[in-house]
Amino acid sequence: MQNNKYSFPINQCPHCGGGTIKIRQHIHGYGEYLVDLENGEIESSSLHDYLYYKNTGKYALCADCGKRLFKVDDELNVIQ
Numbered sequence: 001m002q003n004n005k006y007s008f009p010i011n012q013c014p015h016c017g018g019g020t021i022k023i024r025q026h027i028h029g030y031g032e033y034l035v036d037l038e039n040g041e042i043e044s045s046s047l048h049d050y051l052y053y054k055n056t057g058k059y060a061l062c063a064d065c066g067k068r069l070f071k072v073d074d075e076l077n078v079i080q
């Protein structure tokens with residue numbers, strides 16, 4: 001797993017050694033699902049089509065211990 005698309009200043013959390021970060025997203029929008037009137041089958045494949053994601057966290061947090069690690073912008077570029 002060395003072919004990361006993004007480059008981060010660390011490869012593990014300096015606090016707990018965790019290898020996963022989380023970045024909080026603000027999500028808004030709506031979803032629609034379809035219900036077949038005859039058999040009651042629910043078609044939900046477009047349920048997430050109208051959701052908009054905005055990175056509002058600005059900080060990459062350790063997924064394990066929750067500590068702030070570094071700042072990122074909306075495209076996951078590290079802000080120095």
Ligand SMILES: [Zn+2]
Pocket residue numbers: 013014015016017018062063064065066067
């Ligand atoms: Zn940690």
